[in-house]
Amino acid sequence: MSFEQLRYDVDADGIATIAFDMPGRSMNVLSEDSIREYEEAIDKALADDAVVGVVVTSGKDSFMAGADLSMLERQAKDAANLPKEARAQAVFDFTMGLHRMMRKLEAGGKPVASAITGTALGGGLELCLATHYRVAVDNDKAQLGLPECKVGLLPGGGGTQRLTRFLGVMGSAETLLEGKPMSPKKAKAMGLVHEVVAKGEDLAAAKAWVKANAEEGRKVREKRAAGGKAEGSFEQPWDRKGFKIPGGGPYHPSGIQMFLGGNAMIRKNTYGLYEAQKEIMAAVYNGLQMPFDLALKVEARHFTKLMVGDQARNMIRTLFLSKQALEKGARRPEAVPPQPTKVLGMLGAGMMGAGIAYVSALVGIEVVLLDRDADAAARGKGYAEKLLTDRVKKGRMSQADADAVLARIRPTADYADLKDCDLIIEAVFEDPGIKKDVTERTEAAIPEGCIFGSNTSTLPITGLAKNSKRPAQFIGIHFFSPVDKMPLVEIIMGKETGPEALAKALDYVRQIRKTPIVVNDSRGFYTSRVFSTYVREGQIALAEGVTPALIENAGRMTGMPRGPLELTDDVALDLAHKVQKATRAALGEAYQVTPADALIEEMVETHQRFGRKNARGFYEYPEGGKKRLWPDLGTLKAVGPRLPEEEQPSAEDLKQRFLTIQALETARCFEEGVLEDVRDADVGAIFGWGFAPWTGGPLSYIDTVGLQEFVARCEALEKLHGPRFAPTPLLREMAEKGDRFYSRFAPAESDQQAA
Template identity: 45%
Template sequence: MSIDFQMDAQGVVTLSLDAPGQTINTMDAAFRASIAAVADRLEAERAQLRGVIIVSRKKTFFAGGDLDELRSIPADGAEAFFQMVETMKRHMRRIETLGVPVVACLNGAALGGGWEVALIAHHRIALDKDKRQFGLPEVSWGLLPGAGGISKMVRLLGLQAAFPYILESQQFSAREGMAAGLIHALAQDEADMLAQAQAYIAAHPASRQPWDEDGYKLPGGAPNHPKVAQMLSVAPAALYEKTRGNYPAPERALAAMVEGAQVDFSTALRIESRYFTELCVGQVAKNMIGTLFFSMNEIKAGASRPAGFDKCTVQKIGVLGAGMMGAGIAWAAASRGVRVVLKDVDLSAAERGKAYSAKLLAKQVEKGRKTQAEADAVLARIQTTASLPELAGCEIVIEAVFENRELKAQVTREVEAVLGAEALFASNTSTLPISELAAASQRPANFIGLHFFSPVDKMQLVEIIRGQRTSPASLARAYDFVQQIGKTPIVVNDGRGFFTSRVFGSYVNEGMAMLGEGIPPAMIEAAGLQAGMPVGPLAVTDEVSLSLCAHIAAEARAALGSAYLAHPADAVLARMLDEFGRQGRAAGGGFYDYPEGAKKQLWPGLAAFAQAGKALPAMQELIDRLLFVQALDTARCFDEGVLESERDANVGALLGIGFPAWTGGTAQFLKQYGVAKAIARAEQLAAQHGARFAVPNWLRQQA
C-alpha cells in the first residue's frame, strides 16, 4: 500500500502518502490500488468518521503522474487507459463526497497530479515557503491535468482566472496560492499544519466542495455570460497564434475547460478524461515528456559528467570582456553566490558590464523578488577591473571577447600567466574549434569551451565543448560549475560550430537559400513560424547580423580550403552585404527595416531576389526543409563524433536553438517521423536541393 490509514480516538483519519521503495509519491498503479482501498474503508467506517487529513511522509507532498507509464501507452491502448483514469477519479471523488471535512497538509511540492491530489481536500494548508512549488505543469509536457485538475480549477477560479494555471502551466508559491484562494492557510512547520488541520475539522463537522454546495455558481460567469463569451470568442485564435497548431495540449485543455464549464461536474470529469487520453496516446506528448522530463532529469543527475571525480563548488571566477555576453555571465555567477572579477580593456567598460546586473536587480527589487539588501549583496560580488593581476585566485576564467582567434590566443597567454596551475580556462566562443584555441594554452588539459546563449539571464543552456586534450577532470569541474549557477549543461566534442551553432546555422542558411530561389520572404518567415521555430530564419539572421554570418563563413573557408562546401546562402549574403549594404538589425537593417516607433517589416528591396513566373512551393515543403536540414545536420554530428548522446542533442536543440518542442528535439524529430519515412523524405529533398539533405549514416543505422 502506498497510503497508510490511521484513525485516532476522535474519528479523524490520517492518510499518509508513502510510496514504498520510492523517494517521491507518484500516481502509479500502487497509488491507484491504494486510493481504491482507502475509499472503500472510509465508506465502511463512515459512522465513526469525523474528518480526513492527507499528509506525506516524503520530502515533497506528491510528485504527480507516473510519466514513464504515460509515455509507454500504445496508440491502441486508449480505451483501457480511459477506463483506468475514470476509475481512479471515481475513487478520489468518493473521498471528497463523504460529507466530512478533508484537509491536505502540503509539506512540499505538489505539482501536476500532486496538486490534483491536494484538490481532493476541502481545506489546504501549506508550509510558509517562498518557493513556487504548486501548480499544473502538464500542458508544458504535451498533456493536460487529467485527474480532476481542469474541472476543479475552473470551478474554483472561473474560466479566465484559471487560464494561466492550466494553459500556461503557471506555478505558484504558498503565499501566491493564498492570494488566489487556492491555499487556505499557512503553517510554520508540520506540527503547526497538523494542529490547524485538527482545528479545522473540529470547527467544520460537515464539509463539501464548493461545486457540491446548493446554489453554486461558476466564478466570473458561465461560458454564455456576455463578458466570458466575448473573451472565449478570441481565445482560440490567440492560442493558435502561439501554438501554430503544433501543440494539441493547450487546444484540448481549452476545450475541456469550456465544455466542462457547461455541464455537471461528473460529465466535466469525463470530458477531461477523454481529452487527456487522446493526448497520452499521441506522439507529441511522448516527444515532449521524453526530452523535457526524462532527458532533463538525466542531465541534472550528471549523465554526461565523467565519473570518478568529486563534486566541486567554485568560489571565484574571472570573466574577460564586459560586453553583453560577458556581463550576462557575470550576472549568472554572481546571482548564484559566486564572486566574479569582470575585466575589460578599461575600467569604464567593465563598469558598464556591471551596470547590466544592476539593471536586472533593480527590476527584481521592484517586483518584490529581492530585497535591496539582497540586490546589493549580488552587486558586491562583481569586482570590475582593467588589471590582469586581479584575476589571480580565480578557479575558472571565461573569455567572452570578440570571435577572433588571434585575440583569443593573446588573452589566453596573458591570463594563464597570473592563474594558478589548477585553474580552468574556458572560451565562450560559439564557432571556433576549442582544440585550435587551446594551442595558445600552456595547459590544454585545463582548456574547455563554455558556450553560453544570449541573453544569458534568460537562456538556460550552456554547451560544454570538450577539446581534443581537455581532461575528464576539467570536464567534470565545468559540468559542476554550470549546474552551480543554475544552468543546464550539455556536453559535445570539438568541431567547427560544435553542435548548436552549426545546426542553428543550417536553419538560417536554408532560409537564405530559399530567398535566393525566389521564394517570397513572407512565405519563408511564415514557414519557420508554422514549423514551430520561435522566429523566422530571415528575422533571426538580422538579429545575429549578416556581417557575422559572412565572417563565420569566411573563417570556415579559410580553415577548410578546398574542403569547404559552398552553400546557396553564400551568394545571398554577398549580395545583401556588397550590393545592398544591409548588415542586420544592429546596423540599421538587413532583411527587415526597423522604423522608429513601429513594428519591423520586411525590406521592400528583397524584391530583387524574386523570379518572375516561378511556381510557389507548398508550405509543407518549406516547413520540411527547415526542420529536416537541422535534424539531418544533427545526425551528421553523430557521424563526425561531435555528438555522443541523443539526450544532449535533443535538450540542446530545444533549449539552445529553439527547435520546436513538439518534436522532442532534432534527433527525436527523425525518430518520431518514422525512420524509414525520414530516410525517404531526406532522399527526396536531397534530389531536389542538394547534398545538405543527404542521408547520414546515423539515420540509416537507426533503421
C-alpha cells in the first residue's frame, strides 16, 4: 500500500507513525485524498498485530489547517441539482464517515498519541482530540483552535462533543462560539494538551507515551478478542466507566446557568443573525445528554443543517474562497512579470501615510516618508515607533527586530530623496490643487518606470491622472483606517491605467499581506460610494422623525459594526459635508438631494459638530464617560417632528431598508462597470466597511433573497422613500430570467458557483 498525502512507517518498538505531508502545500488539510489515505493508514495500523500503538503527526512545521473548504464547496456544487433532502443525506453520510474513521482509531484498543508540530485548526485539531495523548511543540505563534463558526459552520469532526467532554461547557464556550485560538501553553493549562516540548522533541515524547502504554493496550485487546469487556487507562475519559462531564451536564446547576446565559449572550452579541452559534449550542446541549457515539450523530445532523443552508455557503465562499483567490492574484494581469516593491515613496506622514509606511517597513520594504517639513515627517515615523513599542511590550517582536523595522523608514522633506523609489503612494490632503503640486514635484524626481498610486478616497483617479505625464502608470491604492488593522486595499483603475501599474499595485498589496479588490474609476469608487448609502439612509430616517436610538439599534441588528449615525461620527461630519458639496458640484442636476444634505450642513455649519474628532457629533463623547446620543437632535431644523410611537417603523423595516440600499447600490456599481467581479463586490463590502458578514456580501445577499423578491422589495421601498430605491434594468432583467449573480457572473475558472 503506497501513500502520497502522508507517510507511514513502523519503528523497532512497533510504533506506527502516520505523518501528514501533502505535496505542493505549505500546510496540510483534510481533503478527499488525505482523508482516504488517513483511513487506510488507520486500518493498516489496527490490523497489524506487530503495531503496538500509533503516533499521528505532520511532516511540516504546522500540523494541519483543517478541512479543505474548497472540497466542501466542490461537494456542494456537485450536489447543486439534487433535491435538498438528497444533498443533506450526502453531507450527513460524509460527516458520519469522518466520525467513524476517527472513532475507529480512538476506540481501537491501541494507545494513540499526536505530536502537534505547530498550528492545528478546525479538523486538524479535531484529529488530535481523537487521540489519547497530545504533545505540542512550544511555539507561541502556533494556534490551536476551532474557527468554524467564523465561516458559518460548527466543528463537524467531533469538536463540539470532544472539547466539551474535555473542558466542560463553560471551558469550551470561547473556543466553540467565538473561534478564538489558543497557544500550546494555554492549551496545556486548560488540560487539552498533555505536554509542551521543544521543537524536534515532540515525536520522541509522543512515542515514549505510546511505548509506556503498549503493554496495557495489548491486554485490553486480548480481553476484547476473548469476548470480554476491557478498558484501558490510556483511553478517552468518555470511554471509561464513571465518566462525568467536567463542571456538570446540561441539567447540572452550572450547566443550566451556562445554557441560559449563553443563549442570552449569543443573542446580545449577534442579534440572532448567525446560525452557526445557535447550532453549536444546540449540538452541545443535545449531545451531552447522550452516549458518545450517538452524540456524534447529533453533531453530524447540526453540521448538515448548516452545510445545506445559504448562510454557510455564502460565508465560506466570500470569507475564505474568494478572499483567498483575490489574495493569490486572481485579478492580476498574467502577462506582467512579478514586480515586488523594494523602495516605497510615501507622500504624506499623517495617520494614513504613517500607517502605510509602518505596514510596508514591517515586511522589509524600504520607505522614504515625505512631508512638507522634516518635523512632520519625523512625527509620522514616530507613529510607527509607537506601534512597534507596543508589539515589543506584548512579546510579539524582539527589540532588535523592531529597531530594524524602524530603520527602514527614512523621514524627509526633500523630493530628491525619492530618486530610488519604484512605487509612490500619495496620501496628502484631499485637495485637487495640493495633489496636483505633489504629483508634479514627485514625477520630476522619481525614475521613469516608477508607479504612482494615490490613496484618495473621494477624488476620481482619472481626473488626478491628468496631473501626471505618465497616466498609464497612475493608479488608485485606497487604504482604510487604521491601516495596521484594516485588511482591505481597494485598487482603482483610471481610464488610462495600464496593466503594469495594476500588477505592481497587486504585488505590493500581497507583500504587505492585505486583501486587494480591483474596481474601475467613479466618484467614491466602490467602497466609499456604497458605504455612504448606509450612513445617509440613517441620516434620512432621522430627518423623517424616526427615533435616533431605533435607527442605531436597527443598524446594528443588520450585522453592521455600528449604527449609521455613530459611523458618520467616526468618518467625520465635516468630511461628509465637504464630500457632499464636491459631489453636488460635480454632478450638477444629476445629483439627488436628500434630507441628509440639510441635516449634515446644519450639524457642521450651525453647530460645529464634526463627529468623534471634536467629541461633538450625533453623539456626545464626554471625557472619561460613555458616549450618548446628542439629546438635542430633535431640535434641529433639518429634523422633522418626531413620529408618534404608533407611526415609528419597526426594526425589521429599518433593517431591510439599510441592507437593501447597500445591496442595490452594489448592483448599480456592477451594472455601471465600476465592479467587474462578484468576488470584489462581496469581499470588498465585508472587509472594507463591515457589511453584514452573515450575508456573504451584498451580491450574495441579493442572490439569497432571490432576484424577484429583491426587485419587489426595491419597488415597495421606492414607493415609500423615493427613486433612490428604484431597481436597475439589470436587476429587472435578471429577475425576469431567474438569474443570480453567482451563476451568471462568477469567473468561469473558479469553483465558486452557488450551491
